Amino acid sequence: MKNIQLTLAVGDYEITRPLKDGTVQAEGIDLTVLTGMDSITRHWRFLRNKEFDAAEVSGSSYIVARDRGMPLRAIPVFPHRRFRHGFIYINKNKGIAKPTDLIGRKVGVKAYQVTAVLWLRGMLEHEYGVPHTSIDWYSDLDEDIDFTPPKGLRLTRVPDDKSVETMLAEGELDALLHPDIIEPIVRKDPRVGRLFENPKAAEIEYYQRTGIFPIMHVVGIKQEIAERHPWIPRSLYKAFEQAKAVGMKRMRNPRVAPLAWCQEALEEQERLLGPDPWVYGLTPENVKNYSTLMQYSHEQGLIGRMIPMEELFLDLSEGRKRGTFRT
Structure with missing residues (x-):
């Protein structure tokens, strides 16, 4: 069976680069990965023009898009966080x-x-x-x-x-x-x-x-693609998880980043923020994080209601006790 062809616009980060260089491949998908634009341009082109099948997109604008009923969905992948x-x-x-x-x-x-x-x-x-x-x-x-x-x-x-x-x-x-x-x-x-x-x-x-390390971006997907191929969001999610693991392992090599105290910075991050501050999925911490952002959006008049998480993010469950491959 031929793979599905998809375009993905995303930032060129250590935790996403394995998707672009082919180190990690999403099962059943041939990804054309576009990284040659700044964030605010990528968000505008995805939300306004629907130019990409999937994209890293502003967490704030995605909430507004869902409040407006725009035909977009998202997976709980958060490629960019930053204290502000x-x-x-x-x-x-x-x-x-x-x-x-x-x-x-x-x-x-x-x-x-x-x-x-x-x-x-x-x-x-x-x-x-x-x-x-x-x-x-x-x-x-x-x-x-x-x-x-x-x-x-x-x-x-x-x-x-x-x-x-x-x-x-x-x-x-x-x-x-x-x-x-x-x-x-x-x-x-x-x-x-x-x-x-x-x-x-x-x-x-x-x-x-x-307990909040602010989420900036989510990964949005055209709704028509999620409906036509319900397996694609799961495949993309797993690929992003694998890419993050590869990227974080690579950062353990002190030769990768031109920083004198790179290893010490990683150790400090783990000490202060835990073993995986970039965790994906709807963990309790991530739900609190994104709900806080949505609360601000609602209070400030950008959206008309607090949107349930199940309306914001696609269900990636594979059933209880499932999702682990056994030989």
Whole structure:
């Protein structure tokens, strides 16, 4: 029987690269793996244009897509997670020293729907007493999925000839929530800094208190493919699991990463976050993690209801005590 041909757009990470180089193959599937685009472009092309059969996609925008009834489903594979305290940037001349100093300020975002930005707004509100409605928001890009700002939300799209990063450095914005390390930080612009001077310490405290290592992305699949070939989601899930195992084993080789203390970083990660902080599947920890993101989305008017996990993620069960191959 011929394999099914599928396109998969995903980030070029150690834990996904084995799918691209063929070290791991999804059973019954010939994958064309596309990695040559940045995240926000990949998300837009999948959600807006349906260009790929499956894709790593914004966790925030996927929730919005399901709330809208868009013909997409997902498997509980989370290729990208990241702590976010270090991604709140400030103009150093604006007298911002603590989170509540953001109240009443002009704050930029790459796009309002971006998962990292949703996490940060939720954290600021729940952990630090900064209501999302207390800020004037300015977005750089159009959204993955169009939405009408709810009542009480002040959101302005900046002109195409402007950048929120430049506006922050020049003082037009007071602060910026962004998914990436912004150019002023890379260039060591003296006008720009981080809200949290020691973000790692804040992130460790947050994890130890909440158990959340924030999920950024999920793997979405066109609904028609999942319905036509119900075995494909399971096959993809297993392939992602195998690829992660290969990638993490490879990282044990200190020659792989050009970092002086790579092994020590891995040991610290295990000590702080456990043996597999990148775990896939609907574990209790992952359900809490993604439910928290969805709670923020609901509170902030991006979605109209809390969506049950079984509506968000495809059932990959193979039955009780099944799924292990015995010779």
